[in-house]
Amino acid sequence: MSDPAPPVATGMRRWLVGYLFVAPAVLLMGAGLIYPVVQGLLLSMQDWAVGTPMSTAEFIGADNYLRMLRDENVQESMWVTFKFGFFTITIEMTLGVALALLLEKPIRGASIFRTIFIMPLMISPVVVGLVWRYLYDARAGWINHYLELAGFEPLIWLGEPHLAFFAIVFTDIWQWTPFVFIIVIAGLQALPSEVLEASRIDGANTWQQIFLVKLPMIRSILIIALLLRIIDVFKGLEVMLIMTEGGPGLATELLSLHVYKTAFDAQQLGYAAAISVLLLLIVFALSLAILLISNPMKSRADV
Amino acid sequence: MRIESTKTRMTFHYAGLIALSIICLTPIYIMISTSFKNEVVIFDGNPVWFFFFPTIQNYVDIIGDSHFDRYLVNSIIVGVSATLITLTTGGMAAYALARMQFPGRQSIANGALLVRMIPPAVLAIPAFAVSIVLGIANQLSGLIFFYTALNLPFAIWLLYGFVKQVPIELEEAAIVDGATPWQVFTRVLFPVMKAGYAVTGIFVFRIAWNEFILALLLTDRTTRTLPVATSLFLTDAGPEWGRIMAMGTLIVIPPLIFTFFSARQIIAGMTAGAVKG
Numbered sequence: 001m002s003d004p005a006p007p008v009a010t011g012m013r014r015w016l017v018g019y020l021f022v023a024p025a026v027l028l029m030g031a032g033l034i035y036p037v038v039q040g041l042l043l044s045m046q047d048w049a050v051g052t053p054m055s056t057a058e059f060i061g062a063d064n065y066l067r068m069l070r071d072e073n074v075q076e077s078m079w080v081t082f083k084f085g086f087f088t089i090t091i092e093m094t095l096g097v098a099l100a101l102l103l104e105k106p107i108r109g110a111s112i113f114r115t116i117f118i119m120p121l122m123i124s125p126v127v128v129g130l131v132w133r134y135l136y137d138a139r140a141g142w143i144n145h146y147l148e149l150a151g152f153e154p155l156i157w158l159g160e161p162h163l164a165f166f167a168i169v170f171t172d173i174w175q176w177t178p179f180v181f182i183i184v185i186a187g188l189q190a191l192p193s194e195v196l197e198a199s200r201i202d203g204a205n206t207w208q209q210i211f212l213v214k215l216p217m218i219r220s221i222l223i224i225a226l227l228l229r230i231i232d233v234f235k236g237l238e239v240m241l242i243m244t245e246g247g248p249g250l251a252t253e254l255l256s257l258h259v260y261k262t263a264f265d266a267q268q269l270g271y272a273a274a275i276s277v278l279l280l281l282i283v284f285a286l287s288l289a290i291l292l293i294s295n296p297m298k299s300r301a302d303v
Numbered sequence: 304m305r306i307e308s309t310k311t312r313m314t315f316h317y318a319g320l321i322a323l324s325i326i327c328l329t330p331i332y333i334m335i336s337t338s339f340k341n342e343v344v345i346f347d348g349n350p351v352w353f354f355f356f357p358t359i360q361n362y363v364d365i366i367g368d369s370h371f372d373r374y375l376v377n378s379i380i381v382g383v384s385a386t387l388i389t390l391t392t393g394g395m396a397a398y399a400l401a402r403m404q405f406p407g408r409q410s411i412a413n414g415a416l417l418v419r420m421i422p423p424a425v426l427a428i429p430a431f432a433v434s435i436v437l438g439i440a441n442q443l444s445g446l447i448f449f450y451t452a453l454n455l456p457f458a459i460w461l462l463y464g465f466v467k468q469v470p471i472e473l474e475e476a477a478i479v480d481g482a483t484p485w486q487v488f489t490r491v492l493f494p495v496m497k498a499g500y501a502v503t504g505i506f507v508f509r510i511a512w513n514e515f516i517l518a519l520l521l522t523d524r525t526t527r528t529l530p531v532a533t534s535l536f537l538t539d540a541g542p543e544w545g546r547i548m549a550m551g552t553l554i555v556i557p558p559l560i561f562t563f564f565s566a567r568q569i570i571a572g573m574t575a576g577a578v579k580g
Contacts, residue, residue: 021399032452036429115566124513
């Protein structure tokens with residue numbers, strides 16, 4: 001199959017029209033995304049502090065990168081990011097897929113439930129962070145109150161490293177499990193019913209249907225949901241910034257947040273830019289993986 | 304027997320969905336209810352779910368003495384401008400990428416998809432530096448500019464899908480009648496793609512409306528947006544929970560309204576990439 005012939009005039013003029021139509025968007029993305037990233041690359045080889053003129057920044061080559069490789073704080077925040085990603089994504093994917101399999105049958109009222117499930121995704125990360133910070137609050141928080149009711153000691157949730165880490169993991173699971181659930185359920189409901197019917201006639205039981213038919217058939221959806229979640233772990237910082245500011249210590253300082261704090265709390269813009277290049281490379285590699293699995297804009301008749 | 308088991312299964316099904324709904328809604332409900340409580344009730348330490356004497360004092364406070372109106376107007380200007388510019392330029396690009404042939408087309412499409420994922424933290428450092436150099440630091444136009452750039456890749460991607468759904472015969476007929484590409488874009492495609500523009504607009508507006516990091520870095524006292532203003536209630540003297548929850552409630556109103564009216568389309572947009580593949 002090839003695309004139908006494009007309905008626009010022929011030859012060079014046709015090309016020119018195409019360029020004119022993409023030009024504004026390309027210019028905006030170039031100036032607002034590519035140019036800053038290139039600036040960031042240049043900055044990563046300089047020593048520049050906030051508040052001083054950029055012209056006074058000193059070129060120091062690969063020093064920032066060498067420093068980054070030895071920096072224990074960078075390693076620590078990589079480790080925190082890895083742990084955070086491991087726990088949140090394992091639980092979100094397991095819960096999301098399990099719930100989708102349990103509840104996939106189309107039922108009356110499904111649209112109301114769908115509406116409710118995407119609410120945590122639609123509200124501002126700042127608000128999510130604030131609400132959960134309130135719930136975890138040592139003094140006014142609701143969670144401590146119910147702990148006490150159940151006979152436990154109240155805890156300083158956001159002031160103790162392990163508890164703070166648990167708190168941000170739990171918040172992330174609350175916010176993002178519905179996302180996995182919704183993507184997986186969309187995939188399950190799009191499966192051709194004949195295949196499921198055929199496997200049932202062949203005598204497959206429920207478990208066999210799930211593990212040998214359904215999950216393999218939505219494999220690419222599962223992988224993309226997984227990659228999107230991993231990318232978000234590397235992108236996210238707003239909820240953590242509001243809830244814990246990365247603390248106590250570095251207990252909740254994900255890589256993104258570490259970049260942010262290095263730049264704007266420690267005021268080392270050049271060094272932060274170097275760490276951000278590392279972050280960018282990770283996310284870039286993951287995005288490339290998604291593109292290779294499913295490229296929505298790949299046409300069959302390439303120019 | 305069979306009917307019985309179906310009935311049991313349906314009950315279980317609904318019970319599961321209702322339990323999940325309660326989990327999703329509880330924090331949001333707590334925020335909204337807390338915004339109507341006075342300090343005494345909030346700091347009493349006894350969570351009150353339903354029975355308290357509601358007060359609008361928190362709303363009176365935030366609207367009265369914190370330049371709330373200015374921040375609200377800033378948020379609206381930034382959100383609406385970024386949305387309109389993104390939809391216009393993104394729509395044009397999506398049309399060209401979906402319907403026209405020119406060298407470099409596939410590269411542009413791939414490039415747009417790759418830059419879709421740039422983490423805000425990566426952009427924040429150079430954006431701060433770039434905006435100082437360009438003199439757009441602390442201006443609403445700077446924020447609009449970066450939000451537009453950030454949203455364009457995803458908007459192009461979504462709109463591309465909507466252009467592809469339009470029967471090409473419509474455009475061919477218009478061209479036979481002598482319509483220029485611009486006329487095809489505005490008079491043929493736009494009317495049949497309104498739903499696509501609406502849902503794309505919701506995504507873009509929501510991100511611009513909710514965004515915090517760039518807004519925190521690129522604005523000052525007069526150009527602050529609502530999320531930034533809200534974060535400032537986390538004072539050293541302790542968080543003012545009543546006001547924070549009132550601000551939070553006001554911030555989530557527009558996204559929740561969109562969710563109510565077009566959950567189905569929003570989900571279609573969210574799952575488009577994953578499910579079509």
